[in-house]
Amino acid sequence: MVERAVELRVKRITYEAENINSYELVAPDGAELPPFAAGAHIDLHLANGLIRSYSLLNHQYERHRYQIAVNKDPASRGGSAFIHHEIRAGDMVTASCPRNNFALVEHADRSILIAGGIGITPLLSMVRRLETLGRSWQLFYAARTRRAAAFLDELNTVRPNALHVDFDDERSGQVFDLAGIVARAPANAHLYCCGPAPMLVAFEAAAAARPADLVHVEYFKAKQAPAVGGGFELRLARSNRIISVDPGKSILDALLEAGIAASFSCMEGVCGSCETRVLDGTPDHRDQFLSKEEQATNKAMMICCSGAKSKILTLDL
Ligand code: FES
Numbered sequence: 001m002v003e004r005a006v007e008l009r010v011k012r013i014t015y016e017a018e019n020i021n022s023y024e025l026v027a028p029d030g031a032e033l034p035p036f037a038a039g040a041h042i043d044l045h046l047a048n049g050l051i052r053s054y055s056l057l058n059h060q061y062e063r064h065r066y067q068i069a070v071n072k073d074p075a076s077r078g079g080s081a082f083i084h085h086e087i088r089a090g091d092m093v094t095a096s097c098p099r100n101n102f103a104l105v106e107h108a109d110r111s112i113l114i115a116g117g118i119g120i121t122p123l124l125s126m127v128r129r130l131e132t133l134g135r136s137w138q139l140f141y142a143a144r145t146r147r148a149a150a151f152l153d154e155l156n157t158v159r160p161n162a163l164h165v166d167f168d169d170e171r172s173g174q175v176f177d178l179a180g181i182v183a184r185a186p187a188n189a190h191l192y193c194c195g196p197a198p199m200l201v202a203f204e205a206a207a208a209a210r211p212a213d214l215v216h217v218e219y220f221k222a223k224q225a226p227a228v229g230g231g232f233e234l235r236l237a238r239s240n241r242i243i244s245v246d247p248g249k250s251i252l253d254a255l256l257e258a259g260i261a262a263s264f265s266c267m268e269g270v271c272g273s274c275e276t277r278v279l280d281g282t283p284d285h286r287d288q289f290l291s292k293e294e295q296a297t298n299k300a301m302m303i304c305c306s307g308a309k310s311k312i313l314t315l316d317l
Pocket of ligand 1: 263264265266267268269270271272273274275287289302303304305
């Protein structure tokens with residue numbers, strides 16, 4: 001699948017919290033942007049060649065802008081640091097059209113939202129939507145410190161008694177009680193979690209006994225180890241070549257070593273830039289980009305991290 005890209009102008013950059021800036025992106029001619037729904041993200045194609053995904057935090061009824069927020073990660077591998085240091089108001093950026101792997105179930109009677117740090121961004125858009133719909137929601141928002149928690153003032157004014165904040169440095173040694181939050185949630189509640197990977201793993205473990213369709217989580221970093229067991233063959237339908245994938249190699253490694261041009265960026269199964277059509281065979285999906293339903297069709301795969309369950313994979317390359 002090739003996603004349509006849009007060129008956007010950075011209209012405004014705003015300090016939101018310690019190390020977190022928000023970016024307002026608009027069409028240069030003021031035109032309406034492709035629509036999105038709460039939970040959606042866009043991929044920014046950065047001038048340094050990286051592609052990074054950011055959730056849209058504004059209200060989905062807005063068509064004149066996309067708003068994202070970027071946390072300058074001290075371990076940045078070139079995404080968040082580049083945006084903080086290099087992107088200025090007035091610059092142009094290339095972005096994918098919005099894509100939603102974390103959709104809000106709008107008819108739910110109760111929604112429990114759990115955010116860790118910058119994971120607040122898609123949940124902020126959900127809060128806005130749930131308020132418009134008049135639905136019941138609770139937001140549990142954990143951050144290192146109050147100073148590092150973006151959008152607190154706004155959340156406090158939306159519905160203060162639905163907001164529960166938790167800061168590492170104000171907890172006197174207690175751990176964030178994620179398991180307790182999940183355990184106390186009504187049986188029919190839809191649960192959403194966005195935050196750092198350990199939080200997501202803990203959330204999924206805490207919610208494991210609940211029906212899968214009530215549990216929603218979004219990863220922006222690899223959750224699973226890549227499939228590098230090798231021992232299978234690639235048949236490339238367009239170039240009419242056969243390539244072996246040896247143990248220790250990903251499909252992408254094998255292709256690049258064979259001189260096949262393949263696009264990639266994050267190498268973690270989250271950006272979608274290496275998405276490749278599967279014509280035959282069974283992939284071993286390890287990505288966070290395709291939905292479970294898309295993975296189950298076995299019509300496409302992320303070749304940076306996914307492998308093969310069959311001895312032969314025929315790819316549209
Ligand atoms: S390179 Fe990002 S999903 Fe494969």
